[in-house]
Amino acid sequence: MIQLTVVSRVNDDKNFFFDVIFAVNQLQKIGIEGIKLLFVGEILSRAVFESCCRLTNLFGLTQNVSFTRKSIRITDLPENVKAGYFINFTIADFTGYSGVESVNLGYKTIFYNIDFKLAPITPETASVCQDIDALVKLIYKIVINPEVTNRLLIEDNLRIKNSFFLSDKDHSFLRSMLIP
Amino acid sequence: MKKTLIISDHLLMAGAERLIFELVAFARSNQLEPVIFILNNYATEYYDAIFMEMNVKVIRSRLGSVKALRSPFNILRAFYWNFILKKLANRFYKSVQVIGLYNAAKAYKLVSHVHRVFWHVTNAAQHLDHTYPIPVEIFNNPDDTIICINPYQVDELYTQYGRENIRAAVKLFKLFTVSYDPAHRS
Numbered sequence: 001m002i003q004l005t006v007v008s009r010v011n012d013d014k015n016f017f018f019d020v021i022f023a024v025n026q027l028q029k030i031g032i033e034g035i036k037l038l039f040v041g042e043i044l045s046r047a048v049f050e051s052c053c054r055l056t057n058l059f060g061l062t063q064n065v066s067f068t069r070k071s072i073r074i075t076d077l078p079e080n081v082k083a084g085y086f087i088n089f090t091i092a093d094f095t096g097y098s099g100v101e102s103v104n105l106g107y108k109t110i111f112y113n114i115d116f117k118l119a120p121i122t123p124e125t126a127s128v129c130q131d132i133d134a135l136v137k138l139i140y141k142i143v144i145n146p147e148v149t150n151r152l153l154i155e156d157n158l159r160i161k162n163s164f165f166l167s168d169k170d171h172s173f174l175r176s177m178l179i180p
Numbered sequence: 181m182k183k184t185l186i187i188s189d190h191l192l193m194a195g196a197e198r199l200i201f202e203l204v205a206f207a208r209s210n211q212l213e214p215v216i217f218i219l220n221n222y223a224t225e226y227y228d229a230i231f232m233e234m235n236v237k238v239i240r241s242r243l244g245s246v247k248a249l250r251s252p253f254n255i256l257r258a259f260y261w262n263f264i265l266k267k268l269a270n271r272f273y274k275s276v277q278v279i280g281l282y283n284a285a286k287a288y289k290l291v292s293h294v295h296r297v298f299w300h301v302t303n304a305a306q307h308l309d310h311t312y313p314i315p316v317e318i319f320n321n322p323d324d325t326i327i328c329i330n331p332y333q334v335d336e337l338y339t340q341y342g343r344e345n346i347r348a349a350v351k352l353f354k355l356f357t358v359s360y361d362p363a364h365r366s
Contacts, residue, residue, distance in 0.1 A: 098195065100355060173353065
């Protein structure tokens with residue numbers, strides 16, 4: 001059993017949920033069962049939400065996929081969710097605050113690039129997936145070789161975590177933007 | 181106490197709002213008092229309680245036309261803030277931080293300040309046809325600064341609008357956290 005969680009408001013500027021549902025379907029086809037996928041986030045677009053439900057249905061994944069339908073702080077999520085993997089939508093290797101939050105809290109995070117145009121230049125590191133094939137491959141590796149894959153993933157997460165702290169130079173720059 | 185004004189349109193549990201929170205934390209630890217102005221949205225949202233607890237002033241008011249407003253109190257407050265932000269922002273605030281180019285477009289003609297900083301918080305892939313629905317006019321003022329949080333945004337802006345059409349200063353920075361930083365200076 002593998003728990004995957006996406007923390008994102010469900011809105012039309014975050015309309016990449018199909019990709020993760022598709023990944024679960026792809027994995028099922030190659031014999032990986034028992035994947036649970038949870039979407040945590042307020043429904044701000046009815047169309048995006050309903051399309052996800054429909055796709056879930058068509059793939060026969062209604063027992064695997066669920067939606068909280070409201071925004072919940074990562075820290076308030078149940079322990080089994082925190083023990084699983086967070087999948088974060090990125091632009092190449094750039095992540096937003098939900099990714100910052102899950103790595104800061106020390107939860108295993110997979111970064112998945114959603115911009116097809118940037119896939120070729122997205123650096124493939126242990127926790128960054130440049131496209132859907134890379135995402136499916138990584139989840140597959142986690143299932144068949146968890147120890148090594150997790151170790152490398154956690155190391156990579158730590159590298160990413162450190163990138164959000166402010167260096168002295170960053171401090172100076174930010175200060176100059178607020179107090180010119 | 182020196183102040184900075186942070187303008188946005190929501191205080192939901194979401195990324196742009198988390199950026200506001202981090203800017204608030206940074207400002208406070210640099211002897212700068214943040215004031216938050218939420219445009220055209222009178223709801224009570226996730227961060228309202230958090231900022232109230234932190235004693236950070238949050239103003240929810242309307243910028244621009246007050247025609248849709250009913251409450252006389254809100255109408256008067258809207259007139260007041262429209263006037264302050266148009267005529268006196270330079271006197272009250274050291275800088276004006278606008279979160280999101282979509283909000284910069286709303287505030288562009290209504291908030292005057294010599295140090296406006298527009299935080300660009302989306303990428304082209306989030307918009308229809310990979311195209312920002314933002315008019316090029318918001319890049320006209322060389323006193324404004326556009327802060328990009330990833331290099332892909334810089335490429336996207338230059339490609340879509342043409343480098344020569346962006347007169348505001350484009351700076352590449354990043355998303356940051358001071359609230360988690362073990363080295364955070366309080």
